[in-house]
Amino acid sequence: MKDGAPFVLMTLTASEHQPSLGEAADKLGVSLEDLDSQFGVVPIDPEKGTYAVQVRSDKAPAPSTEPESGEYHGPWSNPKIAPFGPLKR
Amino acid sequence: MRIPVLLIVPQHKSLQMSATTAATKTAAGLDTTQTPSYPGVTLDATFAAVPLGARDDASVLTMESFQPERSAYFAVRGHVEANDVTEVSQRAGDAEIFADPRIASFITCGGTPPLGNAAAVAAKLNVPMLQGKNLDGRKVALAIVDTGINLPYLTTKLGRQPNLDARASWSPPGTPPPPPGGWPVNHGTMCAFDTQIAAPQAALVDFPVLNAHYPGSGSYMSGTLSAALAAYGFMLSSRASGPLSRYQALVASNSWGIFHPSWDFPAGHPGRYCDNPRHPFNLQIAAVTRAGIDVLFAAGNCGAPCADTRCLGRTTGAIMGASAVQEVLTLAGCDTQDVRVGYSSQGPSIPKMYQQKPDVTSYTHFLGSEAFGAGTPDSGTSAACPVAAGCVAALRSSPKIPPATLTTASLFNNIRNNARKTAGLPTGWDRDYGFGIIDPPAIVAALGL
Numbered sequence: 001m002k003d004g005a006p007f008v009l010m011t012l013t014a015s016e017h018q019p020s021l022g023e024a025a026d027k028l029g030v031s032l033e034d035l036d037s038q039f040g041v042v043p044i045d046p047e048k049g050t051y052a053v054q055v056r057s058d059k060a061p062a063p064s065t066e067p068e069s070g071e072y073h074g075p076w077s078n079p080k081i082a083p084f085g086p087l088k089r
Numbered sequence: 090m091r092i093p094v095l096l097i098v099p100q101h102k103s104l105q106m107s108a109t110t111a112a113t114k115t116a117a118g119l120d121t122t123q124t125p126s127y128p129g130v131t132l133d134a135t136f137a138a139v140p141l142g143a144r145d146d147a148s149v150l151t152m153e154s155f156q157p158e159r160s161a162y163f164a165v166r167g168h169v170e171a172n173d174v175t176e177v178s179q180r181a182g183d184a185e186i187f188a189d190p191r192i193a194s195f196i197t198c199g200g201t202p203p204l205g206n207a208a209a210v211a212a213k214l215n216v217p218m219l220q221g222k223n224l225d226g227r228k229v230a231l232a233i234v235d236t237g238i239n240l241p242y243l244t245t246k247l248g249r250q251p252n253l254d255a256r257a258s259w260s261p262p263g264t265p266p267p268p269p270g271g272w273p274v275n276h277g278t279m280c281a282f283d284t285q286i287a288a289p290q291a292a293l294v295d296f297p298v299l300n301a302h303y304p305g306s307g308s309y310m311s312g313t314l315s316a317a318l319a320a321y322g323f324m325l326s327s328r329a330s331g332p333l334s335r336y337q338a339l340v341a342s343n344s345w346g347i348f349h350p351s352w353d354f355p356a357g358h359p360g361r362y363c364d365n366p367r368h369p370f371n372l373q374i375a376a377v378t379r380a381g382i383d384v385l386f387a388a389g390n391c392g393a394p395c396a397d398t399r400c401l402g403r404t405t406g407a408i409m410g411a412s413a414v415q416e417v418l419t420l421a422g423c424d425t426q427d428v429r430v431g432y433s434s435q436g437p438s439i440p441k442m443y444q445q446k447p448d449v450t451s452y453t454h455f456l457g458s459e460a461f462g463a464g465t466p467d468s469g470t471s472a473a474c475p476v477a478a479g480c481v482a483a484l485r486s487s488p489k490i491p492p493a494t495l496t497t498a499s500l501f502n503n504i505r506n507n508a509r510k511t512a513g514l515p516t517g518w519d520r521d522y523g524f525g526i527i528d529p530p531a532i533v534a535a536l537g538l
Contacts, residue, residue: 078362
């Protein structure tokens with residue numbers, strides 16, 4: 001991550017194989033450095049060729065969440081999650 | 090209609106005899122043929138008279154005054170036929186009439202002490218029967234998607250070292266984490282313990298998503314959803330061709346979620362999670378189950394009347410996100426007396442998600458891991474979920490039902506269809522219990538295991 005900018009969650013489609021981080025960057029129209037390399041390219045539904053990446057929020061492409069539009073979708077919510085039970089503080 | 094009442098009546102020899110007998114014989118009743126009659130009231134012959142002492146004068150209420158032979162007044166039970174309670178008189182002859190209302194046990198809430206223990210849960214699930222058939226989780230991997238497991242603590246509490254597959258476990262990237270099984274004792278260790286009740290031979294795999302620290306993610310002990318997304322991506326790949334592929338089956342237990350929609354994007358945002366079947370995590374979880382991984386989620390702790398404070402008082406549509414995905418098995422919680430715990434989230438789910446959640450109910454609020462201190466219960470739907478996940482792992486250890494033969498959807502349908510109904514539950518789905526309480530022996534019988 002550069003400059004403390006948070007990441008946003010995006011998805012992309014790639015029908016032939018799981019894309020590399022560089023290929024994902026190309027599909028999103030961003031540079032490789034704008035993607036979260038620790039998160040990587042995460043399979044969502046490999047049968048349908050859907051994958052997730054995290055993109056710097058200040059470099060993210062224009063929002064796209066319509067189901068049939070384009071090669072990428074997002075930003076998607078990445079909410080805080082917590083256990084459904086007690087916790088040691 | 091028949092209205093139950095209590096009568097306070099003056100002493101009589103038959104009442105003294107009834108009370109004297111009741112002091113030594115629990116099945117004692119009342120000889121109504123020898124007892125004075127009270128107009129309009131039918132006495133209950135099964136209810137022994139109860140001495141009340143010298144009722145009118147508190148200054149003479151001594152222990153002796155409650156002896157049957159000395160008591161001036163007695164309580165007896167009966168009923169009145171009336172159209173409405175307002176028609177019931179205050180007196181019947183020389184008896185005073187009082188209400189005998191239905192009472193119920195106090196509901197289990199967050200601060201309630203444990204009710205029963207892990208052995209009681211094992212008995213409710215008939216674990217000995219499962220183990221007699223070698224249905225104990227062998228050859229099955231059981232992923233604890235949580236805060237991480239502490240293996241030494243688990244070993245101490247179980248009195249044996251459970252199986253942990255470190256190589257198949259997931260480690261969050263970023264700051265160097267502890268090794269699998271080396272996390273501080275916390276919620277994840279409780280969940281791991283609870284799976285062991287029904288699946289002591291399962292191989293635990295550690296998925297500490299709630300301790301992942303991606304840049305821009307949440308605070309300590311409250312990760313963000315992207316960590317779970319990354320973990321399930323790893324799980325999918327590993328199940329296909331990595332260390333998880335060597336197991337006969339894979340079960341994933343998830344005792345986490347979001348407590349309130351305010352944690353999410355605003356309502357109507359197309360990228361929102363909690364009520365959006367198209368959110369990538371909800372799509373991923375559906376794909377994971379189609380890949381033959383049995384995924385269970387806790388329903389949440391936003392049930393009335395004892396919702397977690399983080400629910401901010403919101404108790405309807407409280408089952409959200411992945412807990413409301415049709416393909417997962419969603420767990421409500423009950424105590425070891427089969428009574429729903431008062432914090433267990435109730436259905437139907439948040440609008441736009443699959444509505445008939447929870448699917449089934451499992452056991453919680455029992456003395457188990459004591460991960461939060463001596464005498465503290467394993468609580469929340471957090472405990473109910475891994476208890477059920479252990480049952481699923483136990484069932485999957487049968488060579489007769491590998492996922493290739495019996496899909497996750499089919500197995501979960503079987504679990505729903507064979508859930509046990511408690512008294513008073515309707516046929517079909519119920520908002521508190523789903524289709525009923527998980528009943529492994531019934532599933533074993535239905536599947537011919």
